[in-house]
Amino acid sequence: MACYRGLAGGYLQGLDTLTASEETPAVFQAFGQFWDVQCRLGRGVSASVHKVSSGVASAAVKEFESSAQGGDYGFLKEQAVLEELKGHRNIVTLYGTFTNYSGPHLSTNCLLLELLDVSVSELLLRSKSHGHSMWMIQHLARDILEALFFLHRGHYVHADIKPRNILWSADDECFKLIDFGLSFKEGNQDVKYIQTDGYRAPEAELQNSLAQVGLESDVECTSAVDLWSLGIILLEMFSGIKLKETVQSQEWKVNSSAIIDHIFASKIVVGSAIPVYHLRDLIKSMLQSHRAQRITAENALCSPFFSIPFAPHIEDLVMLPSPVLRLLNVIDERHLQTEEEYEDVVEDMKEECQKYGVVVSLLVPKENPGKGQVFVEYASAGNSKEAQKMLTGRTFDGKFVVATFYPLSAYKRGYLYKTVL
Incomplete structure (x- = not known):
């Protein structure tokens, strides 16, 4: 199994209200490991959801309590949806x-799941309005939208899209949907209370x-x-404001x-x-009050908004982990003047x-874009996250090192963003 690392959060349905703590198991035995x-x-x-590791591999275990109301049903339902x-x-x-x-x-019945990283809920908290x-x-x-197009084409409704249920995958370099506990097939809705306040x-x-009053809609x-x-x-991501009351x-x-016009x-x-x-x-096309007028995921993907290329802000590269690390304030002009100086500094950086x-x-590019920056590709995002934590704030020639992540796909193409500061 490949290596899966992260700061996962948001794997659970109903985590807004946590119940009393119980003893966490020390180990799970699954698939011969x-x-x-x-x-x-x-x-x-x-x-409950646990972060687990076996050798170099990491994952998440979602453990259902069979004694809890609906525990077995919830396990069987989520298993069936995720397998399909x-x-x-x-x-x-x-x-x-x-x-x-x-x-x-x-x-207890358990799901062994991919371990993901930061949630959109955490990103919204970090945006500081x-x-x-x-x-x-x-x-x-x-x-x-790609996930929803796939879901809806199979006639599935997720029914609980919210910031906590969208997480970043550092190794796949994309956002992913989690938690299918309320999902259902169109025409076969098996739960009455769907979605979360503010996103319903x-x-x-x-x-x-x-x-709530015993009537059918x-x-x-x-x-x-x-x-x-x-x-x-998307409106919250743009504004930086939680919109539940609005x-x-x-x-x-x-x-x-x-x-919406006023916010923009x-x-x-x-x-x-x-x-x-x-x-x-x-956003307006998604927020039509009448469902028949609301845009579909397939048509939304054709929006002109997706035809425009954007460069990331430096804050984006700090918040979204990837296997590539970018180091600033470590190389200056004197290190690039001769081939010998250049090779020495590259060797020193690699060793560190x-x-x-x-x-x-x-x-270490010698010319712009990227001149004097150091790009380090690690074997996994877990390695780069450890390096980012340890290198940030270190001093080099009296200057503070700035360590951000960098999109692996752009690095592989040799494309060095001129990031917006």
Whole structure:
């Protein structure tokens, strides 16, 4: 098995309300291997998620409590959905299922899952109300629309798109959807209460309200509810503001379009406004109150917003891990004047960087773009994350080293972004 490392979060349905802590298992035995538990990532009503490792491989174990209400059903449902959806790069990978025996007559059903990194929920917290770059928003929008197009083509509805259920994969360099505990096939909805407050489509809001008083809704929830949730997330990513109170207000119900216009008008935009208008129009098309007027994932992917290339901000490269590290403030002109000086400094950098993992390649451009920067490709994102942690803030010739991640795909193409600071 390949090496999977990360700071995973958001694997659980219903983590907003954590229940009382119980003893975390020390080890799981699955597929002929012992998986040591590194930590518990979270606990919900019917399942807990643990970060585990076996040798150099890391993964996540989602352990369902068979004694909890709906525990077995939740396990079987999520297993079936993930097995049917297996293989799409923007959907979390299920490696397999197993039963964990913790004692006589004590057993739990478990999913062994791909371990991912930072969640969109964490990215929103880090934005400090400034919002994220167009590069980040476009990346996220395209990745999740690709996942939804695949999902909806198979007539599945995720039914709980929210920031906590979208995570970054450092090794695959993309955002992925997780947590299919509320998902269903169109026409076969088996749960009445779907989606999360702040990301719930109007038709789901109506259905939930009627279900609370024991009434049935004659409006079916379809794949359109997922587009609504994604639209809210993109608006939050752009504005840097949580919009739960806004989307639940009477003003939003009366004229959501005007509120979206106000959010975009109040944001200072650097450069051409045309891409911003494309994003605004894309979000509006996802947030149509009537589901029949809401854009589909397939049509959303054809938006002109995706035809415009963007460069990442330096903050993006700090927040999104990848196997490539970029070091600033370590090389200056005198190191590039002679071939001997250059080779010495490259050798020194390689020796230093190898302390934190296997270095696949190292590049120090002599000309712009990238002149004087150091690009280090590690064998895994786990290695580069360790190096980033250890090198950031170190001094080199009296200067503080700045270590950011760098997109592996751009590095492999030899494309060095002129990042927006």
